[in-house]
Amino acid sequence: MNDAPAPDEQPDLDLEIDLLLEAIYRKYSYDFRRHARASIRRRVLAALASFHVDRVSLLQDRILRDAESFTALLRQLTVPVSDLFRDPSYFRALAQHVLPMLGTYASLKVWIAGCSTGEEVYSLAILLDEAGLLDRTLLYATDINPESLRAAEAGVYALERVPGFTRNYQQAGGQRSLADYYTAAYGGIALQRRLRARVTFSDHCLATDQVFAEVHLVSCRNVLIYFDRELQDRALGLFRDSLVPRGFLGLGSRETLRVSRHADAFEEVSREERIYRRVA
Amino acid sequence: MTTPIAALKAHDPRVLAIGASAGAVEALLDLLPGLPPGLPATVLVVVHVPRDRRSALPMLFAPRCVLPVLEAEDKIGADPGHVYFAPAGYHLLVERDGTLALSSDDLVNMSRPSIDVLFESVAYGFGPRTLGIVLSGANADGARGLACIRERGGLGWVQDPTTARVALMPEAAIAAAHPDAVLAPAAMADALAQWGAAA
Numbered sequence: 283m284n285d286a287p288a289p290d291e292q293p294d295l296d297l298e299i300d301l302l303l304e305a306i307y308r309k310y311s312y313d314f315r316r317h318a319r320a321s322i323r324r325r326v327l328a329a330l331a332s333f334h335v336d337r338v339s340l341l342q343d344r345i346l347r348d349a350e351s352f353t354a355l356l357r358q359l360t361v362p363v364s365d366l367f368r369d370p371s372y373f374r375a376l377a378q379h380v381l382p383m384l385g386t387y388a389s390l391k392v393w394i395a396g397c398s399t400g401e402e403v404y405s406l407a408i409l410l411d412e413a414g415l416l417d418r419t420l421l422y423a424t425d426i427n428p429e430s431l432r433a434a435e436a437g438v439y440a441l442e443r444v445p446g447f448t449r450n451y452q453q454a455g456g457q458r459s460l461a462d463y464y465t466a467a468y469g470g471i472a473l474q475r476r477l478r479a480r481v482t483f484s485d486h487c488l489a490t491d492q493v494f495a496e497v498h499l500v501s502c503r504n505v506l507i508y509f510d511r512e513l514q515d516r517a518l519g520l521f522r523d524s525l526v527p528r529g530f531l532g533l534g535s536r537e538t539l540r541v542s543r544h545a546d547a548f549e550e551v552s553r554e555e556r557i558y559r560r561v562a
Numbered sequence: 563m564t565t566p567i568a569a570l571k572a573h574d575p576r577v578l579a580i581g582a583s584a585g586a587v588e589a590l591l592d593l594l595p596g597l598p599p600g601l602p603a604t605v606l607v608v609v610h611v612p613r614d615r616r617s618a619l620p621m622l623f624a625p626r627c628v629l630p631v632l633e634a635e636d637k638i639g640a641d642p643g644h645v646y647f648a649p650a651g652y653h654l655l656v657e658r659d660g661t662l663a664l665s666s667d668d669l670v671n672m673s674r675p676s677i678d679v680l681f682e683s684v685a686y687g688f689g690p691r692t693l694g695i696v697l698s699g700a701n702a703d704g705a706r707g708l709a710c711i712r713e714r715g716g717l718g719w720v721q722d723p724t725t726a727r728v729a730l731m732p733e734a735a736i737a738a739a740h741p742d743a744v745l746a747p748a749a750m751a752d753a754l755a756q757w758g759a760a761a
Contacts, residue, residue: 295686318663320655320683325667363666504666507636507652511661514637536649536664541637 298338299326305342310352312426313489314359316513322359329358353429360427362398363504365443366460367405367450369535372503374455375555376406380530381413384498390419391497393524395488395517396505397423400434400473404463405454406501407477412457416480422495424486435483437473444471488517493524500525504534511541518544525560532557566719566743566753571760573717575603575693576642577656578754579684581677581707583610583699585727587622589747590697594645595626596751598758603693605629605645606656606684608675610699613651620647636664648675655683671703681707685714692716695750696741699731705738712739719743719750 299322303315314322326338333351335341345352367373384390392410394403403423410416425431439447444460451460464471486494488505500521506514521531522544531548533556539545548558564572582589586609597605611617617633624631627645634646634654640662648654652664653675663683670676677696681704684692694711696704698721708718718741723729725746736744745753 318655318657318665320657320663320687321665321667323686324655324665324679324682361667363668507664507666511637534666536634536636536652538635538637540635 295323295338298342299323302326302338302342302345305346306352306355309346310349310356311490312356313487316489316510317508318510321508325359325361329355332358356427357429360398360425360430362427362430362433364398364401365450366401366439366447367454367456368401369503370450370453370455372532372535372555372557373405373409375552375557376532377409377413377455379551379557380499380532381409381415383528383530385413385415387498388418390415390499391422391495392419392499392501393422393424393495393497395424395486395500395502395521397425397434397483398427398430400437401439402501402503403434403481404437404473404477407480408451408456408463409454411477416477419480421481422497423481423483426485426487428485431483431485435478435481437478438468438470439473440470488520489513493520495524496526497524497529498526499530499532501532503532504537506537507534515543518542522547522560527560529560530557531560564742566745566750567756569717569742570693570753570757573690573693575688575717576660576691577684577688578603578605578693578695579681579711580605580607580695580697581609581681581699581704581731582607582697583673583701583703583728583731585698586610587619588698588727589721589725590623591626592747593695593697593751594623594631595628596748596755597627597629597645598755599628599643601629601643601754601758604640604642604656604660606634606640606648606654606662606680607645608648608654608677608680610673610675610703611650613674617647617650623647634662634664636662638662648680650675653679655679656687657683658687671701673701673703677704678707678710682710685710685716688716690715693719695719695721696732696735696739697721697747698726698728700728701731702734702738704731705734708735708739708741712741717742719745721750722746
């Protein structure tokens with residue numbers, strides 16, 4: 283964002299951002315109005331530089347008139363950052379504390395909320411496979427960004443990311459070779475079709491949509507940090523209402539339920555790995 | 563040029579945002595333990611640490627400081643007179659109401675947490691009532707952020723490069739941000755202690 287205008291040239295920056303987010307909501311039905319402001323501000327300032335405009339109001343004008351510009355902005359407002367088996371200790375904790383309990387159900391449903399480009403979806407599918415549970419599991423992978431969903435569904439990743447993926451998989455306690463799960467394709471790797479076959483990818487917005495299924499595990503990592511507390515509460519309420527009694531919730535490694543009004547609806551399973559279980 | 567203490571009294575900062583990289587621990591050991599009880603500002607610290615490990619810094623500094631030292635958590639209200647370290651692997655930002663926010667956005671200046679990300683959020687959130695401090699380090703992270711703090715009316719201090727284990731980061735901040743003062747960390751602590759005792 284080195285080309286962004288100096289901040290003192292933006293006296294009404296937050297006001298203009300409010301108006302931009304309102305315009306996006308009214309025109310395109312994407313609701314960023316209750317996203318954490320400090321992060322949205324960074325992303326909007328970065329977008330100004332890439333759109334070569336010096337005011338947020340000009341950016342608003344562009345995206346109202348031109349849907350393709352909005353698609354480009356949406357990409358910048360929902361930057362996907364993930365890896366296969368990101369935070370390996372989270373997946374180790376799931377294998378240790380959660381999968382044995384899930385194994386007692388005849389059929390399983392798992393919701394990956396904010397699945398971005400799919401890395402976490404395939405990580406969970408592999409984990410379930412190695413626990414012998416994949417064949418009776420349906421995974422719901424949801425996101426608000428249609429481009430991310432298409433990438434997630436394709437399950438194709440760049441070759442240069444494979445060494446990091448492999449290291450994470452091993453640290454996560456992977457029992458085989460990660461190469462057993464992908465084939466070389468398009469200058470990258472494609473995750474196996476049998477993993478994808480267990481996943482339903484769909485558009486779902488935690489800010490505006492409702493509960494759509496009853497699930498045994500919700501995994502939603504590093505999504506809530508981009509929401510303000512009110513929107514966090516809405517999302518956590520959706521997770522609680524989606525979970526079967528005693529169902530599990532996994533969050534990002536520095537996300538907490540402590541400040542939520544739904545804190546009492548969950549108990550800690552692994553404090554360090556932010557894995558919780560529905561109690562109420 | 564006003565003295566550091568006079569500048570602190572004039573600005574009455576609500577947030578002290580500190581950034582450091584290589585040589586951070588030595589510099590912070592000269593600064594953080596000297597901060598007095600009841601300091602009327604929240605202290606937010608970004609140190610470049612490996613992304614895939616828990617940061618050991620809160621545990622290292624807590625027993626050495628008068629002020630409570632914690633690792634920052636998402637959406638926690640930050641209290642004055644407390645020190646919060648950015649967790650490994652996350653950017654640390656602060657909202658206008660003093661709530662801490664984390665982000666897993668891309669690396670900035672090859673770093674996550676990045677000093678620029680913290681400083682820019684503090685500059686937008688607290689304007690003149692900000693003190694940004696750049697300490698020892700081997701890259702230019704923090705220079706742009708400190709300039710942003712200064713542009714929005716906040717105070718900027720930089721560690722005297724001759725006292726830093728690695729001078730590159732303070733030198734970059736001095737060149738980019740024209741700081742209000744260039745001081746040894748112990749001198750920063752002295753000024754903050756005198757201001758904090760009077761406030």
